[in-house]
Amino acid sequence: MNGLTHFDASGQAHMVDVGDKPATRRLAVATGRIDMQASTLALIEAGNAKKGDVLGVARIAGIMAAKKTSDLIPLCHPLALTRVAVEFELMPASPISSVRCTVSAETIGPTGVEMEALTATQITLLTIYDMCKAVDRGMQIHDVRLLEKHGGKSGSYTAP
Amino acid sequence: MNGLTHFDASGQAHMVDVGDKPATRRLAVATGRIDMQASTLALIEAGNAKKGDVLGVARIAGIMAAKKTSDLIPLCHPLALTRVAVEFELMPASPISSVRCTVSAETIGPTGVEMEALTATQITLLTIYDMCKAVDRGMQIHDVRLLEKHGGKSGSYTAP
Amino acid sequence: MNGLTHFDASGQAHMVDVGDKPATRRLAVATGRIDMQASTLALIEAGNAKKGDVLGVARIAGIMAAKKTSDLIPLCHPLALTRVAVEFELMPASPISSVRCTVSAETIGPTGVEMEALTATQITLLTIYDMCKAVDRGMQIHDVRLLEKHGGKSGSYTAP
Amino acid sequence: MNGLTHFDASGQAHMVDVGDKPATRRLAVATGRIDMQASTLALIEAGNAKKGDVLGVARIAGIMAAKKTSDLIPLCHPLALTRVAVEFELMPASPISSVRCTVSAETIGPTGVEMEALTATQITLLTIYDMCKAVDRGMQIHDVRLLEKHGGKSGSYTAP
Amino acid sequence: MNGLTHFDASGQAHMVDVGDKPATRRLAVATGRIDMQASTLALIEAGNAKKGDVLGVARIAGIMAAKKTSDLIPLCHPLALTRVAVEFELMPASPISSVRCTVSAETIGPTGVEMEALTATQITLLTIYDMCKAVDRGMQIHDVRLLEKHGGKSGSYTAP
Amino acid sequence: MNGLTHFDASGQAHMVDVGDKPATRRLAVATGRIDMQASTLALIEAGNAKKGDVLGVARIAGIMAAKKTSDLIPLCHPLALTRVAVEFELMPASPISSVRCTVSAETIGPTGVEMEALTATQITLLTIYDMCKAVDRGMQIHDVRLLEKHGGKSGSYTAP
Numbered sequence: 001m002n003g004l005t006h007f008d009a010s011g012q013a014h015m016v017d018v019g020d021k022p023a024t025r026r027l028a029v030a031t032g033r034i035d036m037q038a039s040t041l042a043l044i045e046a047g048n049a050k051k052g053d054v055l056g057v058a059r060i061a062g063i064m065a066a067k068k069t070s071d072l073i074p075l076c077h078p079l080a081l082t083r084v085a086v087e088f089e090l091m092p093a094s095p096i097s098s099v100r101c102t103v104s105a106e107t108i109g110p111t112g113v114e115m116e117a118l119t120a121t122q123i124t125l126l127t128i129y130d131m132c133k134a135v136d137r138g139m140q141i142h143d144v145r146l147l148e149k150h151g152g153k154s155g156s157y158t159a160p
Numbered sequence: 161m162n163g164l165t166h167f168d169a170s171g172q173a174h175m176v177d178v179g180d181k182p183a184t185r186r187l188a189v190a191t192g193r194i195d196m197q198a199s200t201l202a203l204i205e206a207g208n209a210k211k212g213d214v215l216g217v218a219r220i221a222g223i224m225a226a227k228k229t230s231d232l233i234p235l236c237h238p239l240a241l242t243r244v245a246v247e248f249e250l251m252p253a254s255p256i257s258s259v260r261c262t263v264s265a266e267t268i269g270p271t272g273v274e275m276e277a278l279t280a281t282q283i284t285l286l287t288i289y290d291m292c293k294a295v296d297r298g299m300q301i302h303d304v305r306l307l308e309k310h311g312g313k314s315g316s317y318t319a320p
Numbered sequence: 321m322n323g324l325t326h327f328d329a330s331g332q333a334h335m336v337d338v339g340d341k342p343a344t345r346r347l348a349v350a351t352g353r354i355d356m357q358a359s360t361l362a363l364i365e366a367g368n369a370k371k372g373d374v375l376g377v378a379r380i381a382g383i384m385a386a387k388k389t390s391d392l393i394p395l396c397h398p399l400a401l402t403r404v405a406v407e408f409e410l411m412p413a414s415p416i417s418s419v420r421c422t423v424s425a426e427t428i429g430p431t432g433v434e435m436e437a438l439t440a441t442q443i444t445l446l447t448i449y450d451m452c453k454a455v456d457r458g459m460q461i462h463d464v465r466l467l468e469k470h471g472g473k474s475g476s477y478t479a480p
Numbered sequence: 481m482n483g484l485t486h487f488d489a490s491g492q493a494h495m496v497d498v499g500d501k502p503a504t505r506r507l508a509v510a511t512g513r514i515d516m517q518a519s520t521l522a523l524i525e526a527g528n529a530k531k532g533d534v535l536g537v538a539r540i541a542g543i544m545a546a547k548k549t550s551d552l553i554p555l556c557h558p559l560a561l562t563r564v565a566v567e568f569e570l571m572p573a574s575p576i577s578s579v580r581c582t583v584s585a586e587t588i589g590p591t592g593v594e595m596e597a598l599t600a601t602q603i604t605l606l607t608i609y610d611m612c613k614a615v616d617r618g619m620q621i622h623d624v625r626l627l628e629k630h631g632g633k634s635g636s637y638t639a640p
Numbered sequence: 641m642n643g644l645t646h647f648d649a650s651g652q653a654h655m656v657d658v659g660d661k662p663a664t665r666r667l668a669v670a671t672g673r674i675d676m677q678a679s680t681l682a683l684i685e686a687g688n689a690k691k692g693d694v695l696g697v698a699r700i701a702g703i704m705a706a707k708k709t710s711d712l713i714p715l716c717h718p719l720a721l722t723r724v725a726v727e728f729e730l731m732p733a734s735p736i737s738s739v740r741c742t743v744s745a746e747t748i749g750p751t752g753v754e755m756e757a758l759t760a761t762q763i764t765l766l767t768i769y770d771m772c773k774a775v776d777r778g779m780q781i782h783d784v785r786l787l788e789k790h791g792g793k794s795g796s797y798t799a800p
Numbered sequence: 801m802n803g804l805t806h807f808d809a810s811g812q813a814h815m816v817d818v819g820d821k822p823a824t825r826r827l828a829v830a831t832g833r834i835d836m837q838a839s840t841l842a843l844i845e846a847g848n849a850k851k852g853d854v855l856g857v858a859r860i861a862g863i864m865a866a867k868k869t870s871d872l873i874p875l876c877h878p879l880a881l882t883r884v885a886v887e888f889e890l891m892p893a894s895p896i897s898s899v900r901c902t903v904s905a906e907t908i909g910p911t912g913v914e915m916e917a918l919t920a921t922q923i924t925l926l927t928i929y930d931m932c933k934a935v936d937r938g939m940q941i942h943d944v945r946l947l948e949k950h951g952g953k954s955g956s957y958t959a960p
Contacts, residue, residue, distance in 0.1 A: 434613065
């Protein structure tokens with residue numbers, strides 16, 4: 001066995017049996033950032049204050065995407081999310097500014113919610129790209145990763 | 161006007177009118193990479209040759225996600241993709257190895273397919289994360305961006 | 321705090337944490353009606369008896385829509401419905417006739433099912449509109465509201 | 481024949497053949513309103529200015545729902561929307577205040593977009609209900625109807 | 641090259657490029673049957689006449705499934721169906737009775753609609769199974785196949 | 801009462817109340833086969849060994865389809881699958897060869913998972929059809945049925 005649990009002993013993909021795992025409270029936090037021109041971040045900031053709320057739309061997209069995770073990731077178990085929250089941090093700098101997105105997801109169930117938190121992060125960042133691409137096609141998404149997870153037999157994980 | 165076309169003159173989000181734009185052939189290429197431990201990449205490579213085909217599953221996830229783009233990105237127009245292809249490049253190195261994913265998407269329509277190529281890239285990389293997370297929770301996704309796009313009034317774009 | 325629980329303390333939308341709420345039996349009943357020409361209602365009645373079963377199709381659409389509620393309403397928690405039923409009351413009158421639709425939805429979970437009952441009501445009524453619009457474009461939907469809900473910490477609600 | 485085109489000559493439901501209809505530009509405008517306590521509308525108005533953007537979230541929900549119309553309405557043809565816009569009018573009054581929502585939808589295709597405009601209207605109003613139900617369970621949705629449609633063989637329709 | 645067009649020259653799955661194929665009118669007809677006890681068919685027949693319309697519900701399920709084909713079949717191109725019709729033939733016999741389902745699907749586009757016709761057939765038959773399984777768990781689905789297809793460069797196909 | 805539980809006493813379709821049924825472990829196994837030319841099976845076999853992994857793609861399609869069951873089958877309750885596995889048996893013969901697909905599905909809940917196992921079987925077989933149709937349009941799907949189910953008040957079922 002190679003440790004890749006999404007494959008059975010003969011190497012075929014399957015949705016792993018979690019029927020024997022107890023339903024416990026699970027939390028995962030993921031993060032990622034999108035780099036952009038300083039002028040693009042300025043537009044986003046102006047929009048939040050006045051009009052053209054890029055981050056408000058992106059937040060909704062991320063929350064809705066979290067609910068679609070098992071539809072997107074082939075071997076992911078469906079689960080009933082009990083909480084999703086999306087936070088933004090604006091990081092103005094020159095010449096490259098950024099928006100950092102951090103997503104917390106929770107459920108009570110037999111499997112973790114890392115993929116839900118990561119999927120919400122990715123779609124939130126992509127939505128920012130979509131909404132700003134008319135002025136900045138060169139935006140880049142970086143540093144998408146799991147920050148921490150809690151609950152379940154494997155215990156807590158905190159990114160180093 | 162601030163150049164963010166997804167908002168109208170009063171700053172409200174809308175799905176932009178593309179009814180006057182001719183249907184032309186559109187191509188977009190996006191890329192991104194996932195960093196992992198060298199031992200994780202070794203497992204992926206072994207799987208491709210023998211069993212446990214991580215990249216084969218991730219490729220299918222990416223192609224299917226491309227078709228869901230307008231369901232995920234709020235202001236994205238629905239369109240009928242005419243082609244999607246997902247390529248991988250394995251980049252073994254020590255201590256950090258990587259898989260690079262590059263997606264080409266095409267349509268014939270009034271709008272571009274950047275978001276489809278980027279969405280497929282994100283979900284492909286996330287699926288690799290999902291399938292390997294049991295052995296490597298610290299994987300990170302970086303450098304997700306548009307490489308090139310062609311077709312439409314705004315002409316071609318090639319990443320610098 | 322303004323009482324709008326779908327926003328956090330800083331006014332940002334989030335999917336509210338229901339992880340501490342016990343799973344209890346929840347019932348909600350919603351209703352709504354569509355007004356139409358008397359001749360349109362006559363066609364619907366004829367169809368039920370003989371052919372062209374407008375209400376049968378609309379009922380199925382409503383039940384299926386109830387299952388999509390958390391996919392449609394951004395901050396709605398996903399939940400596993402344990403029952404959905406759609407009832408119709410035909411109200412012939414002159415010059416305006418109506419069909420009233422009443423939906424009951426149930427689950428066992430930490431959140432209520434008002435939105436599921438209301439969504440099913442709306443899509444049931446819209447499907448009636450779709451199926452009859454070739455003969456009556458002026459149909460109107462009115463009086464869509466929650467009739468009652470039971471279960472959960474906030475207790476029962478019955479419309480005045 | 482009874483004029484209900486969604487049934488064939490034997491009374492069975494079908495998706496009508498539109499293969500012979502030319503692709504023309506289609507526009508539909510639908511509207512509807514949600515009645516609420518004056519204090520609920522005051523909260524919505526405050527949110528737009530400061531925090532807790534009920535209408536911003538509802539608008540995104542409506543636009544996304546327009547794209548799901550053929551998935552919700554059983555006999556509706558799938559089509560590629562070229563534009564969706566959601567407008568709100570706040571109508572403060574005592575004791576019943578309202579928010580009116582008006583949706584414009586467009587496509588270039590063989591079928592009209594009434595159902596897309598109406599579906600977006602319904603889900604927009606339902607999302608307002610969802611976001612305010614913690615303070616006002618008695619909100620009611622009224623007067624959902626088609627205002628106008630243009631394009632296609634049957635010509636223009638304007639509500640009387 | 642082995643003739644399996646869903647794989648590229650290196651054997652990797654892709655969504656085939658159809659961007660150079662002209663949009664032509666496409667028709668496909670698929671069929672399949674579900675075998676059951678004679679008493680089960682008798683219940684279905686009674687339901688059509690009086691109450692419990694198994695075939696009416698199954699027909700709607702099939703039409704809606706046709707619209708989801710590209711969401712279910714990984715390498716299938718999305719397309720805009722212009723017509724879907726589901727026909728039933730009841731075949732009472734002893735001891736095994738059957739319902740035959742035949743689906744016609746049409747589009748105007750660069751790819752055929754065989755998969756849409758076959759998917760609708762499969763889900764229609766499965767829905768009959770679902771609705772009758774409480775009285776007959778041993779029902780079997782057989783003989784699901786393409787009857788004919790027309791349109792496109794490869795010309796017409798008629799099952800032998 | 802005729803025993804068709806998906807209809808109420810008045811013959812109207814409903815989603816049956818399962819709120820009083822305890823959540824127990826449920827298992828269902830379904831099977832089906834697709835017949836093809838011997839040369840088509842040879843291509844599939846070659847692909848598994850070298851390139852063009854038809855069965856690998858079909859397996860993923862089936863697992864993902866299992867998660868969409870309640871979205872496809874109108875009166876099916878949504879449930880959280882805890883395991884899905886898809887097995888293949890290649891049956892070379894002349895002139896007709898076959899691939900048999902067997903799916904196991906599990907959940908812990910108030911309703912069975914027969915429909916999930918059957919839906920996964922159907923979509924797996926359809927995906928094989930899709931991937932091989934360029935070389936063999938005459939493939940036929942046969943013998944789709946429930947092999948066994950366990951758990952729940954009605955007890956175990958094993959196909960005769």
